[in-house]
Amino acid sequence: MQTGKLIVLTGPSGVGKGTLVRLLLARHPELYLSISATTRSPRPGEIDEKDYYFVSKEQFEQMIREKKLLEWAEYAGNYYGTPRQKVEEQLASGHSVVLEIEVVGARKIKETFPQALRIFILPPSVSELERRLKRRGKDSEDAIACRLEQAKEELAASHEFDRQIVNDDLETALAEIEAAIFT
Ligand SMILES: Nc1nc2c(ncn2[C@@H]2O[C@H](COP(=O)(O)OP(=O)(O)O)[C@@H](O)[C@H]2O)c(=O)[nH]1
């Protein structure tokens, strides 16, 4: 059997990765979305084992030591990582897998999975990114400032990835992602 494709969506916080991934999965339920582990506290409404595996720093460090993560990174003071086993199982059984991860982790994926399709999502502008982070209303002012600072570095790395897609009009961006994945 042919193995599935590994599809990585990356880009700065607030650019719309989560929104695009939800729409993509709704249209293509055959895609498998990897659930990450994180040491970040759950936001109101987030559910353990659905949005993330919410774990302690000790548990996360144990996962690193036991090589249970395909990649991991520290972002805005917390750890985030992709549990290895389910991703490898899904790929081996022919299913395509989507990772929604930040830039450092997406860079590491190239080393382990050189054949992965890595898509960088860009905002129409930094000021629009700031507006989206504020409008989302899920992070404190400090957390937003930290994410924006980080975003400037991340945007400078966009050319390292296979595709660059601007999330201005949502439907247009989604169609471009679909075209990149399915053609
Ligand atoms: N490297 C890596 N980054 C991840 C993983 N899971 C989530 N992230 C990224 O970590 C960053 C922060 O995530 P989060 O706190 O949920 O904020 P949000 O994406 O802005 O809603 C985002 O850029 C996520 O895409 C992971 O497993 N590995």
Ligand SMILES: Nc1ncnc2c1ncn2[C@@H]1O[C@H](COP(=O)(O)OP(=O)(O)O)[C@@H](O)[C@H]1O
């Ligand atoms: N194309 C778009 N135009 C306007 N707002 C958008 C667009 N895509 C996403 N958003 C909004 O921007 C905010 C951040 O999106 P989100 O998917 O949470 O980003 P990320 O997962 O990259 O952090 C949300 O409030 C979302 O509704």
